[in-house]
Amino acid sequence: MPTRETESQYEYEDCLDIIHSIIEKYQSTHLVVCGDLNGTLATSRNNKHDQLLKHFVLEMNLSTVGNYGEQKTFFHHLGQSSSQIDYMLPNDRDINCNHEIWQNTSYNVSSHAPVSMVTNIAVPLLENCSNQNKKTVQRLKWNEIDEQLYRNTISVKLTDIRGRQNNIREH
Known part of the structure; x- marks a missing residue:
């Protein structure tokens, strides 16, 4: 998601529109929007990104799992902010079993504290699942x-092939 640079709210809205499309497509399934959203749902801040995110979460009927309160998940590397x-934002509040914002430790080299969620969704295993029968079709993007x-490149390869053919004929 775009940061808080000047006029970045337009890029931010574009990203939310893309996520909106994905949610619409998969709304009948269990869905969790998660990650660094560069906007906060906390009441302590209310810039343009925050307003857009809060509106988006309400519009898409997403919920925060667990109790975020005012607990921080991002720490500027110079301590400036x-x-x-x-966030972890499921479309169904009932899928969350456990949510945690981990304590930032010295071995975490990221500026973000890990956020985790355990769900109660059971995913059935596929039996006899094999990639052997799948064919990949590669197309050039002209x-x-x-x-x-x-x-x-084609010319060089063709010249190489023709050279090999001539060597085969000579032997």
């Missing part, structure tokens, strides 16, 4: 390719 911006480099 701290805030609560890391609008993203350097056509001259592609042509040169």
